[in-house]
Amino acid sequence: MVNRYIGATLRSALAFLGTAGILLLSGCGGGNGAPNNPYTPPPPVVPALQVLPPTITVYPGTPATLTISGGVPPYRAFSSDATALPVTTNVSGSTLVLAANNVAAATTVTISVQDSASTTPFNVTANVSPAPLLPTTVRVTGNTTPGCDSTDNTVCSGSTGTARVKVTGNGGNGIAGRSVRYDVIQGNFQLVSTNPAQPLVQTLTVTTDANGDAVVVLNVPSNTPTQSGIIRATDINTGQSVTGSFLIQQITVDGAVLAVLPQGNTTITGPDNLHCSSGVSVTNYIFGGTPPYTVGTNFPQAVTISPTTVTRNGGAFVTTTNGACFTNLTYVITDATGRVIPNGAYPTVTNELGAGPPVPPPSALVVTPGAIARNNCVPANSFPFVGTGGSPPYFAVVLSSTSTTSPVVSPQNNITSGTAVNVSGITSPSTTVVQLADNSSPRQTATVTIDCTGAPPPPTPTPLVVTPQTQGTATTACAATQTYTFVIAGGTGPYSVFFQSPRPGATITPASVTSSGQSFVVSGLASGAPPAGASGANNITIVDSGAPALVTTASVVCQ
Numbered sequence: 001m002v003n004r005y006i007g008a009t010l011r012s013a014l015a016f017l018g019t020a021g022i023l024l025l026s027g028c029g030g031g032n033g034a035p036n037n038p039y040t041p042p043p044p045v046v047p048a049l050q051v052l053p054p055t056i057t058v059y060p061g062t063p064a065t066l067t068i069s070g071g072v073p074p075y076r077a078f079s080s081d082a083t084a085l086p087v088t089t090n091v092s093g094s095t096l097v098l099a100a101n102n103v104a105a106a107t108t109v110t111i112s113v114q115d116s117a118s119t120t121p122f123n124v125t126a127n128v129s130p131a132p133l134l135p136t137t138v139r140v141t142g143n144t145t146p147g148c149d150s151t152d153n154t155v156c157s158g159s160t161g162t163a164r165v166k167v168t169g170n171g172g173n174g175i176a177g178r179s180v181r182y183d184v185i186q187g188n189f190q191l192v193s194t195n196p197a198q199p200l201v202q203t204l205t206v207t208t209d210a211n212g213d214a215v216v217v218l219n220v221p222s223n224t225p226t227q228s229g230i231i232r233a234t235d236i237n238t239g240q241s242v243t244g245s246f247l248i249q250q251i252t253v254d255g256a257v258l259a260v261l262p263q264g265n266t267t268i269t270g271p272d273n274l275h276c277s278s279g280v281s282v283t284n285y286i287f288g289g290t291p292p293y294t295v296g297t298n299f300p301q302a303v304t305i306s307p308t309t310v311t312r313n314g315g316a317f318v319t320t321t322n323g324a325c326f327t328n329l330t331y332v333i334t335d336a337t338g339r340v341i342p343n344g345a346y347p348t349v350t351n352e353l354g355a356g357p358p359v360p361p362p363s364a365l366v367v368t369p370g371a372i373a374r375n376n377c378v379p380a381n382s383f384p385f386v387g388t389g390g391s392p393p394y395f396a397v398v399l400s401s402t403s404t405t406s407p408v409v410s411p412q413n414n415i416t417s418g419t420a421v422n423v424s425g426i427t428s429p430s431t432t433v434v435q436l437a438d439n440s441s442p443r444q445t446a447t448v449t450i451d452c453t454g455a456p457p458p459p460t461p462t463p464l465v466v467t468p469q470t471q472g473t474a475t476t477a478c479a480a481t482q483t484y485t486f487v488i489a490g491g492t493g494p495y496s497v498f499f500q501s502p503r504p505g506a507t508i509t510p511a512s513v514t515s516s517g518q519s520f521v522v523s524g525l526a527s528g529a530p531p532a533g534a535s536g537a538n539n540i541t542i543v544d545s546g547a548p549a550l551v552t553t554a555s556v557v558c559q
Contacts (some may be wrong), residue, residue, distance in 0.1 A: 046072060049115050051096075051122045058085060058100040059238045060131040066096040066124060071115030078121070080110040082406040082425070083398050084128045087111060089410055099413075100128045101397055131238060132175055133168045138233050138244025140164075140218065154247040154314055155189065155229070158222035165233045165242060167212045174212020179236035181205045182216045187229030187248055192217035205236065226250040226259050226287045247314055249287055258289035258341050260333055267350045268321060272358040276351045278323035284347060285316050289335035296332040302351070303329065321351050365390030365444040367436050375454025377428040379405050384420045385448045390438030392417045397437075399447065403430035428452040464491035464550035466542055471556050478538075478558035480505060484522040486554050488513050491544030500539040508540065522556055 049071030058064045068075050068091065075091040084107045085100045096113070107128040112121035142151040142161035155161035167178045182191055183203050190200035200219055208214045214233065229248045234241040247261075261284065270276040286293045293310040295317050297303060302324035310317055319329075329349045334340055366389050374381065387394050394415040398407050408425040415421060415436075426432055432450040437443055471484045488495050493515040497508050505524040513520055525538060538556040543549050 046070070046117065049113070049118070049120075049122045051111075051113050051124050053124075055125045055127070056098070057127045057129055057237075058098050059129055060100045060102045061240075062131070062238045064098045066098065066111065066113075068094045068096060068113055072117035074116055076114050078112045078114075079406065080112070081107060082408055083401060085109040085111070085126055086398065086409060086412055088412060089408065098126060100126075103128050103130055105130065130169050132178060132235055132240070134233070134235060134240055134242045135165055136242065138163050138165055138231050138242060140229075140231070140244060140246035154249055155218055155220050157220050157224040157248065157250045159220055160192070161218045161220075161246075162215055163218055163231050163233070163244065164213055164215045167208050167214060167235060174208065174210070176208055176210050176212060178208040178212070178214070179205055180208060180214035181234045181236055182214075183232045183234070185230040185232050185243065187227055188224045189218050189220045189229050189248060192219050220248050224248055224250060226261060228262055228285075247285060247287075249314060258333070258335055258339050259287050259345070260331070260341060260347060261285050261287070263345065263347050265328070265348045265350060267352065269352060270325075270354040272354045272356055274353070274358055276323060276325040276353055277321045279320065280351075281318050281320045282349055283316050283318050284331075285314060286310050286333060287314055289313075289339045290337050291315070292336055294334045297329055298332075299324075299326045299329045302326045303349075319349060324351065325353065326351050362391045362438070362440045362444070363389040365394075365436065365438050365440075365446045367446040367448050369448070370446070371449045371451065373451040375428065375452070377403075377426050377430070377450075377452035377454070379425045379427060381424060381426065383423045383426070383448075383450050385423075385434075385436075386418055386420055387415065387436045387438075387446065388417050390444045391440035392438060394436050394438050396421050397435055399433040399435045401426070401430060401432040403427050403432055403452070407432050407434070409434060423448075423450060426450060426452055428454050461492050461544075461546050461550065462490040464495075464542065464544050464552045465489045466552050466554045469552075469554050471554075472538075472558045474557055474559065476558045478503075478525040478556075480524050480526045482523070482525065482558075484525075484556050485519050486522070486540070487517065487519045488542060489516050491516065491550045492546035494545055496543045498541055500541055503538070513542075525556060525558060 047070035050069050052067050056064055056066065073094070076089055077087045077091050077096050078089065079085050079087045083101065084103050085098060087096060087098065109126045109128055111124040111126050113124065114121045140153050140155065140161055140163050142155035143159055144151055163182060165180065167175045167180065169175050181203065184191065190202065191204040193199055193201045193204055204216055206214050206216055227248050228245055230243055230245045232241055232243045266282050268277045268280050291310065291312050295305055295308050295310060297305060302322065304320045304322060306318050327350045331346045333346070365387065367385050367387050369385060372383050392415070395413045396409050396415060397412070398409060401407050403426045405425050405427045407423055410422050421436070423432065423434055430452045432452070434448045434450070435445050436448070437445045467487045467489065493513065495513040497511055497513060497520050499506060499508065503525055505526055506522070507524045509521050522540065538558065540554045542552050542554065
């Protein structure tokens with residue numbers, strides 16, 4: 001009985017709550033997105049425009065990138081100095097590639113990025129630094145040890161030496177504080193580190209000294225056979241690298257071992273399937289025995305050997321092809337005592353045909369027109385030219401400009417043959433040279449000279465105004481002694497002032513006004529009716545010297 005009572009009570013309460021909920025929804029507009037729903041979601045929030053990194057250092061020849069986010073794409077970019085750091089105006093996607101031109105000194109450039117919904121740019125500071133210069137090779141010098149008669153580009157077994165590169169700026173002065181990484185590329189040697197736990201390493205980063213020299217110590221283990229060592233130095237900031245090869249010379253008793261390096265076969269491939277190579281050189285080094293050494297070959301007509309007599313231990317001879325094809329050319333090397341290399345351990349050289357058909361040389365790269373001349377250039381003017389021939393795609397850069405504004409080249413990269421390149425942003429008087437380069441090897445270039453040496457356009461003159469424009473009243477009597485003064489402003493001086501139909505005795509002084517802000521005086525207007533046909537007797541015309549001329553009028557009202 002009690003359970004049936006409780007169940008009936010709960011059913012009544014639930015029914016009451018359901019009815020109340022329906023009434024409540026009706027009072028709120030019925031739900032289901034009714035017009036008076038106060039919870040309509042707000043419009044999406046557009047994140048602020050941002051470019052990372054906000055400050056960047058760019059080196060010529062080493063591209064850098066900026067990443068754009070926020071705002072409303074697509075984005076546009078502008079450079080405050082397109083000569084040092086040109087940019088593509090219309091950014092593709094959210095990445096802006098920076099490719100600096102060569103600069104003589106460090107240059108600060110502002111890169112302004114705008115989105116499509118605002119004119120307020122996000123400015124990035126780009127520091128364009130002159131590209132550091134590395135030498136053509138790594139200089140290796142061995143330390144003097146007994147039995148090792150050469151230290152120039154030679155390190156003997158069981159000894160140490162140094163590897164050195166000098167990092168310089170455009171002026172040839174050394175740059176201090178640059179990080180340079182050395183890597184062992186080939187050969188049985190190590191780099192000496194300052195880490196006691198790992199004193200010999202294959203890779204080591206050092207810092208240039210006050211003279212710009214980056215120096216590492218090389219260690220060659222004892223009893224290392226004679227061989228070639230190759231070491232590479234890389235500028236950490238720019239990625240530029242240079243390699244150097246040197247001799248690792250084994251120390252032997254009385255120098256009895258005669259050897260030539262490198263060993264093995266060197267195969268040279270011709271440029272195409274019709275020709276073997278010509279002018280390609282292979283260098284070998286002779287060690288041990290007793291110098292001088294005499295060098296011969298089994299194909300004397302197919303190559304040139306220089307020198308045929310090597311005068312010192314560790315000296316080199318060079319084999320140069322002349323276009324003849326051959327397989328396994330070898331050498332006969334004899335020292336001063338008649339000793340030859342044991343077991344005929346000579347290197348060999350093969351000069352064989354290439355794989356593909358001959359490649360026709362590219363046509364000449366041509367730009368049309370090659371010269372553009374225009375007077376009164378303004379930044380809004382566009383100067384198009386077209387590149388053809390060569391090996392596309394092309395790229396365009398501003399070589400020089402005397403314009404007070406920065407020239408803009410569009411497009412700059414991946415330019416196809418026949419595509420127009422537009423140059424703008426130039427102000428007179430100036431001369432701008434734009435270079436177009438292709439992708440052939442060797443690279444071809446052509447230039448366009450834009451001559452804007454004419455004077456800049458004159459500014460738009462201000463309106464010609466005379467003050468006051470009218471003097472006197474219709475009830476005022478004209479009097480010959482009365483004077484009326486007017487002031488001219490605007491237009492282009494000097495100005496001519498004259499009556500349209502003068503009364504007898506009326507004068508204008510001066511009749512030619514020199515410059516804006518000066519005045520003229522009207523006098524001698526006698527009373528009485530004007531002469532016949534002189535209805536505009538008191539009307540005055542003012543004409544300036546502009547082209548076209550500006551005209552205005554003034555008048556004296558009297559009778």
